[in-house]
Amino acid sequence: MVATPAFAQGTPPADAAASDSDVIVVTGSLIRNPNLTASSPVASVGENEISLRQTTNAEQLIRNIPGVVPSLGANVNNGNNGTSQVDLRGLGEQRNIVLLDGKRIIPADSDGAVDLNNIPVALVSRVDVLTGGASTTYGADAISGVVNFVTRADFSGMDLQVQNGITEKGDGHNIRVDMTVGANFDDGRGNAVLSLGYQQSDPIYQGDRDSGIFGISTTTGVASGSSFTSTPTAISASGGDFQINPAGTAFVPFYQGFNFNPYNIYSTPFERFNMYGAARYEVSDSIEVYSRGMFSKNKVSTIVAPSGIFGVGYDIPRTNPYLTPALQTQLCTIGGITCTPTTITIPAVYRRTVEIGPRVSEYVTQQFDINVGAKFNITDTLSFDLYGSHGESENQQTQSGYVLNSRVQQALNATNTTSCVNTANSCVPLNLFGTITPAQAAFLNGSSTITNKTELSQVHGVLSGDFGFTSPAASDPIAFAAGAEYRNYVAKRIPDILALVPGELGGAGGAVLPLSGGYDVREAFGEIIAPLVSDKPFFHELTAEAGVRYSKYKVDAAGSPKFSATTWKVGGTWAPVEDFKIRGNYQRAVRAPSISELFAPVVTSLTNLNRDPCAGAAPTTNANLAAICRAQGAPAASVAAGSIQTPSAGQANYTGGGNPNLQPEKANTYTIGVVLQPREFLPNFTMTVDYYNIDIKNAITRATPDDVLNACFGNITAASATSAACTGIRRNVANGRLSGTSTAANPIPGLPSPRTNLGRLKTDGIDLALNYTYDFDVVKLGLNFQGNWTHKNVFQASSTAYARDCVGYYxxxxxxxxxxxxxxxxTTLSFDSVDVSLFWRWIDKVEYEGSASDFVARGFTAANRRIFSGTVTGPSPLAGNSYDFNRIKAYSLFDLTTRVNVTDNVEVTMAAINLFNKKPPIVGSTTGSTAFNSGNTYPSTYDAIGRRYSVTARLKF
Incomplete structure (x- = not known):
């Protein structure tokens, strides 16, 4: 069943496949003694639940666990980096650790996050999710917890699974094929297993769903597409914003946005091949050697709307064959456009190059990870486990369908329609004021490649056992684990020449600069679990535990500081009677800065922002505001005219990078809970309730866009145009916007976003799990419930910034x-050979952040705190329907699964996912961040795809 709690942490959940008693994988402790109970709450997804879920990758498997916040995955398009990641408690992907059989595996990026696409789902027997800090047990990164994928031990036989799925609309076809073979040998002293897998999924386009076929304005409810960057060409200057009319004869006020939605996708195409092999052999009664190797190659593609010219300035010669005398005369009357006898300089040009087609980023990741080790049974109660591993990952991103901005300028420098002044690269003159021909589009089109490489090498040794004595009132001896670990991380980013040039790729954001860095860490650790009292009145069990880890980091960069950190934990379990248990622990956890956080070069990229205090008429009525806007680089004419617009497509520029002076962040975490198992009163029932609290200080963060704006504009009466908080914001000098293509000649830094140790993150809440089974003879009933209450999740960028709580808001x-x-x-009903199971996922209502009672402190005003509410208009299938973008009602999804054991060796599982074809909530296209607010909804949280079906045939011997 889903999230079966690990009541005694040393004991795997009931549906875990632990076929070998010598193999004990305990999540959250290094002590391998199944008779001892640790205090950390662990929730598990077992093999039975994995089978019922009908998933094709590990990210989909754990996304729906309450307390797991959707992160990068198949439903993230614009913002996906080709990986699938996990975010525990909403504290960030970099603050948890992903393990395979209790061991670290190679991360996929320079932030240290593991790509869940590479987990061999076919061999996973259960997934353990540990809440709270685990830095003492596993080292840095485990502030919010651990996700541990446990594979089937000592697999023997053959298991072939073929899964096929498709949506009710006939798209999104996916297939998964896994073949696993294994055998025991030498009278069971050895075992070897090999698993091969292939998965493939087709894209699902937003244009194929009513909810996403047309972008809907968050503020007006009009289905009008994105602002400004459109077709035909538009220009922006201090004298106003104009677009060429359909006939191409004159510039008129901007009139036509661009609908980018049909090009975008709700579900990314994916293809993966993986190999996994493991073996172990008992050389003698006291020595066992083991190894594990995995290889994966996967391809993820993201598809977004066509490239174009996004606010780039150009010099157009008056001899350009497509620039008519009438257009020249009109352009020279617009303020902010510079005209000479030979050249017309337009400060910001916008043109969506639909003739080239969509922008496609194809991410091909190849990864291998090898682990070799040996276990030495020194005595009956003392063992030593030593292993080493090495992993490498290479992610190659190929961006295609992009306009090369340097070629636009080259193609504009022409005196006739057949040849350019500079004929390099077989230049074709560009008709910027009409239809772009195939030959012109081919000349502008370019592609770029960026390669990201990571490596992880580690050596780990742990001595585990007991001290040979017990507490006078206990029956089990005091157990311990002690050891040392060495890890070395290396990450590199290698962009090609086109990616290196700021603004060269139209619509790709800023330049992608090389990154190279690494660090190693040497650690010593120890844990102890001490049974103090057992089988006594009011003390069926009383256990104490403690642990400590010392880490010393050495950064591979000249002049970079070295740092060390000590983590520790204390905890205990008290069961006054066998059926009732109280558990709790307190931990000091740490997280070292990642390679990216230390070494990423400072560049200008894109962030989400759909408001700007300098936009519109506000500066025309407030002299101090006008002075600030001018000090940030806005043209005086644009400020005076009130013509500054909000960032194009809701995306503003921001500038930031790594900081080599960062230090580890520190966290205090604690959990306290109860476990109830009334064996006599209600057999086969279990309840766990656990409160968790995670408080991270000196957090490595950067300010949100609104935090940056609020630091300057929060109190406009007292704000100073000369303050660093205001002058640090730099605008487009052509039109005052916070957006536009940033080039070396015309940098547009936008919002400053440096990484610091000034942040603070804090979350707390309660997890509740209920499990019950009852055998009615003819049918067996299984009920499982897992819920989460998140009290708060607060982010504060600095001690003077607002402490923003995002729980319940978007x-x-x-x-x-x-x-x-x-x-x-x-709910599962099990008959002799048939299981029928209904899975219900429920999400509480949420509101737009401006609806909060403290909206002023959050950076909203009475005028902008509410977004659209009313009847949608425009060319959308949703037109005529009423929506309130300010709130999303509570949301339920149901999946129905039927599993039939046709014979002892053949099993067929059929599933209807989103059984009632629940539609996604509609909130507009720029309400939230681009990665998660896409296609007018939040497709990673809510189902934007609709009803779909899946069938799996399984043959096993």
Whole structure:
């Protein structure tokens, strides 16, 4: 069943496939003694639940667990980096650790996050999710917890699974084929297993769903597409914003946006091949050697709307064959456009190059990870485990369908329609004021490649056993684990020449600069679990535990500081009677800065922002505001005319990078809970309730867009045009916007976004799990419930910034939605050879952040705190329907699964996912961050795809 709690942490959940008693994988402790109970709460997804879920990758498997906030995955298009990641408690992907059988595996990026696409799902027997800090046990990164994928031990036989799925609309076809073979040998002293897998999924386009076929304005409810960057060409200067008329004869006020939605996708195409092999052999009664190797190659593609010219300035010679005398005369009357006898300089040109087609980023990742080790049984109760591993990952991103801005300028320098002044690269003159021909599009089109490489090498040794004595009132001896670990991380980013040039690729954001860095860490650690009392009145069990880890980091860069950190934990379990247990622990956890956080070059990129205090008429009525806008680089004419617009497509420029002076962040975490198992009163029932609290200080963060704006504009009466908070914001000098293509000649830094140790993150809440089974003779009933209440999740960029709580809210400041309440519930009826199971996922209501009672402190005003509410208009299938973008009602999804054991060796599983074809909530196209607010909804949280079906045939011997 889903999320079966690990009541005694040393004991795997009931549906875990632990076929070998010598193999004990305990999540959250290094002590391998199944008779001892650790205090950390662990929730598990077992093999039975994995089978019922009908998933094709590990990210989909754990996304629906309450307390897990959707991160990068198959439903993230614009913002995906080709990986699938996990975000525990909404504290960030870099603050948890992903393990395979309790061991670290190679991360996929320079932030240290593991790509879940590479987990061999066919061999996974269960997934353990540990809440709270685990830095003492696993080292840095485990502030919010651990996700541990446990594979089937000592697999023997053959298991072939073929899965096929498709949506009700006939798209999104996916297939998964896994073949696993294994055998025991030498009278069971050895075992070897090999698993091969292939998965493939087709894209699902937003244009194929009513909810996403047309971009809907967050503020007006009009289906009008994105602002400004459109077709035909538009220009922007201090004298105003204009677009050429359909006939190409004159510039008129901007009139036509661009609908980018049909090009975008709700579900990314994916293809993967993986190999996994493992073996172990008992050389003698006291020595066992083991090894594990995995290889994966996967391809993920993201598809977004066509490239174009995004606010780039150009010099157009008067001899350009497509620039008519009438257009020249008109352009020279617009303020901010410079005209000479030979040249017309337009400060910002916008043109969506639909003739080239969509922008496609293809991410091909190849990864291998090898682990070799040996276990030495020194005595009956003392063992030593030593292993080493090495992994490498290469992610190659190929961007295609992009306009090369340097070639636009080259193609504009022409005196006739057949040849350019500079004929390099077989230049074709560009008709910027009409239709771009195939030959012109081919000349402008370019592609770029960026390669990201990571490596992880580690050596780990742990001595585990007991001290040979017990507490006078206990029956089990005091157990311990002690050891040392060495890890070395290396990451590189290698862009090609086109990616290196700021603004060269139209619509790709800023330049991608090389990154190279690494660090190693040497650690010593120890843990102890001490049974103090057992089988006594009011003390069926009383256990104490403690642990400590010392880490010393050495950064591979000249002049970079070295740093060390000590983590520790204390905890205990008290069961006054066998059926009732109280558990709790307190931990000091740390997280070292990642390679990216230390070494990423400072560049200008894109962030989400759909408001700007300098936009519109506000500066015309407030002299101090006008002075600030001018000090930030806005043209005086644009400020005076009130013609500054909000960032194009809701995306503003921001500038930031790594900081080699960062230090480890520190966290205090604690959990306290109860476990109830009334064996006599209600057999086969279990309840766990756990409160968690995670408080991170000196957090490595950067300010949200609204935090940056509020630091300057929060109190406009007292704000100073000369303050660093205001002058640090730099605008487009052509039109005053916070957006536009930033080039070396015309940098547009936008919002400053440096990484610091000034942040603070804090979250707390309660997890509740209920499990019950009852045998009615003819049918067996299984009920499972897991719920989460998140009290708060606060982010504060600095001690003077606002402490923003995003629980229950969505906006550009609050990325992936984190509801206050959420739960999953599964009901299963099992007959002799048939299981029928209904899975229910429920998400609490959420609201737009401006709806908060403290909206002023959050950076909203009475005028902008509410977004659209009313009847949608424009050329959208949703037109005529009423929506309130300010709130999303509570949301339920149901999946129905039937599993039939046809014979002892053949099993067929059929599933209807989103059984009632629940539609996604509609909130507009720029309400939140681009990665998670896409296609007018939040497709990683809510189902934008609709009803779909899946069938799996399984043959096993």
């Amino acid at each position: 906006s550009a400041n609050c990325e992936s939605i984190q509801p206050e309440y959420s739960f999953t519930q599964r």
